Amino acid sequence: MDNIQRKTPNYTFALIVVFAVLFLIGFITTMNNSMIDFCKKAFNLKDAQGQLVNTAFYGAYALSIPFGLLMNKIGYKKTLLLGLAVVGIGFIINYLGISSMLGMSTSVIYSVFLGSMFIVALGIVMLQLVANPYVMVLGSPEKGAFRMTLANALNSAATTVAPVFITYVIIAGKVPTPNAVPGPYLGLGIFTLILCAVLFFLKLPNINEGEQAEELTGEKKEYKDSVFQYPHVWLGMLGIFFYMGIELGVPSMLPAYFKSNPELAQYGSPTDFLPYYWGSMMVGRFAGAIILNKFKPRKILSVCLVCGALCVASSFALSGIASVYAMLAAGLFHSVMWPLVFNLGLQELGPHTKAASGIINLGVVGGATLPLLMGFIVDSPALGVGYAVAMMFVYYVYVFWFCNFGSKIGLSK
Numbered sequence: 001m002d003n004i005q006r007k008t009p010n011y012t013f014a015l016i017v018v019f020a021v022l023f024l025i026g027f028i029t030t031m032n033n034s035m036i037d038f039c040k041k042a043f044n045l046k047d048a049q050g051q052l053v054n055t056a057f058y059g060a061y062a063l064s065i066p067f068g069l070l071m072n073k074i075g076y077k078k079t080l081l082l083g084l085a086v087v088g089i090g091f092i093i094n095y096l097g098i099s100s101m102l103g104m105s106t107s108v109i110y111s112v113f114l115g116s117m118f119i120v121a122l123g124i125v126m127l128q129l130v131a132n133p134y135v136m137v138l139g140s141p142e143k144g145a146f147r148m149t150l151a152n153a154l155n156s157a158a159t160t161v162a163p164v165f166i167t168y169v170i171i172a173g174k175v176p177t178p179n180a181v182p183g184p185y186l187g188l189g190i191f192t193l194i195l196c197a198v199l200f201f202l203k204l205p206n207i208n209e210g211e212q213a214e215e216l217t218g219e220k221k222e223y224k225d226s227v228f229q230y231p232h233v234w235l236g237m238l239g240i241f242f243y244m245g246i247e248l249g250v251p252s253m254l255p256a257y258f259k260s261n262p263e264l265a266q267y268g269s270p271t272d273f274l275p276y277y278w279g280s281m282m283v284g285r286f287a288g289a290i291i292l293n294k295f296k297p298r299k300i301l302s303v304c305l306v307c308g309a310l311c312v313a314s315s316f317a318l319s320g321i322a323s324v325y326a327m328l329a330a331g332l333f334h335s336v337m338w339p340l341v342f343n344l345g346l347q348e349l350g351p352h353t354k355a356a357s358g359i360i361n362l363g364v365v366g367g368a369t370l371p372l373l374m375g376f377i378v379d380s381p382a383l384g385v386g387y388a389v390a391m392m393f394v395y396y397v398y399v400f401w402f403c404n405f406g407s408k409i410g411l412s413k
Contacts (some may be wrong), residue, residue, distance in 0.1 A: 011138040014204050015147070018138070019154045021080065022131050024192070025124055026158030028087070030278055031166055032057050032117060037255040037270055038166070041176035043110040047256050051375035054248065056114040058367030060121035067129055068358015076130050077204045083126030084196035090119030091189030102179050109178045116185075125361065132342050133357040146292045148339035153285030156335060159278040167271055227352035233359050235406035236345020240363030242395040243337050245370035246308065249392045250277055250327050250334075252371040256378045256385045257324070267321050277331040284335025292336075301340040301403045308333035309396040312389065327389075341399060344407035370395070 032053060040050035071079040094116035101109050135151045169184055227233060254270040254277075284304075291300060311330035315323040345360045346353060374388040 015135070015138050015151075017199065017202070017204060018131050018134050019151055020195075021127050022151050022155040023158040024087075024195075025127050025131065026155035027162045027165075028120065028124060028188070029057070030159035030162035032120075035166060036252065038176055039110070039113070040255070042178055043106045043113075045110070046375075047378045048372060048375035050255075051252065051372045052114060053117065054252065054371045055368040056118045057121045057124075058244065058364055058369075060118055060125050061361055061364035061368070063122065064125055064129065064361035064364070065355075065358045067126055068355050068361065071126070071129050071358070072354040076134050077199075079126050080130045080204075081196055081200055083123045083130065084192055084199065086123030086126065087120050088123075088189045088191075088193035088196060090116050090121075090123060091185045091192065093119060095186035095189065098178060106178060113178075125364075128361055128364070129354075129357050132361075133346060133353045137353060146289060148343050149285055149292055149336055150289040151339070153282060153289055153335075156278065156282035156285045160275055160282045163271060163274040163278060223350045223352060227349065227355040227359065230349065230352070230356070231409045232347065232407050233345055233349070233356045235402055235409060236341060237360045237363040239341040239345065239399050239402040239406070240338070240360055241366035242363075242370075242398045243341055244364055244366030245374075245395040246337065246392060246399065247334055248367055248371050249374065249389065249395070250312075250330055253374060253378070253385060253389050254324075254327070256375075256388070257327075260385050261320075264321065264324065267324075273324060273328060276325075277328045280329060280331035281335040284332040285339075288336035288339075297340045297343060298403055298407070300336060301344075302400060304333040304336055305396050305400045305403065308337075309393060312392055315389070316386070337399065341402065344403065347407070 036050045036053050039045065039053055040047070043049075045052075067079075074082075094113065097112040097116055098109055101112055131151070132148065135147050138147065165184075224230065251274055254273065258264045258270045288300065308330045311326055311333065315326040318326050342360060346356055349356050370391070374391055377383045377388040377391070378385050380387075
């Protein structure tokens with residue numbers, strides 16, 4: 001009886017906690033991205049300067065590997081608590097810093113905003129490190145992609161709510177000036193610190209991934225001496241790097257696309273359309289969680305990559321508002337890419353799962369570099385937004401290669 005109980009533990013409560021954390025991650029990340037257009041107006045920025053919001057936020061993922069090694073030592077729960085604490089402190093610094101500097105030059109205030117967002121992002125990195133491998137190990141390996149897709153569907157629910165929060169809470173009826181920015185961040189900081197305090201008293205399972213794999217499969221597995229010996233982990237990191245260009249390519253370029261097509265103003269602002277993109281990702285992830293019960297992850301990811309690329313390609317063939325909706329529709333197919341790429345990168349790692357999560361998360365710096373690169377292309381008089389959007393096809397090609405070939409390198413036959 002004792003043996004059966006160890007093989008079939010109940011992880012429901014732990015999964016609920018992780019799902020709540022993923023909701024918070026999605027909300028904060030998308031809220032940050034949705035602020036680009038408002039920040040450009042509030043701080044009088046060019047397109048590339050506006051993309052520094054993404055650079056500051058996703059640049060924190062450069063510390064993913066040391067954070068992953070830290071998690072390997074202190075475990076999931078302590079990393080979770082530390083991440084929440086850092087997020088809360090970052091938001092409070094944002095409020096106090098900007099509020100105390102009103103009246104100074106916008107460049108100084110913008111620097112404070114970027115610095116505080118970097119601190120928030122450090123906490124988000126830790127939360128992301130916990131959430132993804134934790135979802136993978138809280139149950140059978142065969143259902144890992146299903147659990148991760150379901151978890152990210154809830155994450156997408158947050159990404160759909162965040163632009164609405166931006167539109168109706170942060171910027172509703174406000175003149176785009178620096179003093180309109182910090183208020184709501186104080187509330188988020190206080191909420192996050194309260195959540196951290198509550199979770200401190202709750203018990204979460206601490207899992208030994210190698211032992212768990214043996215218990216669930218009944219087989220003795222051998223693992224390499226170091227996570228650095230698994231090529232598919234590093235290739236998965238690059239998969240996430242280019243995926244970030246896919247996910248952020250549409251929402252980051254939408255303001256520039258509207259600016260280059262003044263006739264689109266009659267339909268609303270770019271911020272008005274962002275909920276459609278993130279909403280389509282939410283629908284896609286819930287649908288993906290169902291479809292993954294019937295089809296293999298690689299097949300689903302391949303189809304979604306092709307369909308997403310076709311949506312972006314069709315935006316070049318269409319004009320007016322139809323081209324906008326074509327780009328937004330790509331979100332439906334971008335939806336399952338993150339969990340599936342991450343899942344393929346974490347295959348057959350056992351005790352190296354935590355460290356591998358840190359390596360793969362390093363790829364999120366793609367969100368700091370690729371939108372910035374696209375912003376410079378938009379600002380270039382010789383190029384423009386069309387060339388910037390076309391960069392996405394390079395990202396699609398690599399992720400497709402990783403899905404079908406790179407993710408198999410180094411795995412046991």
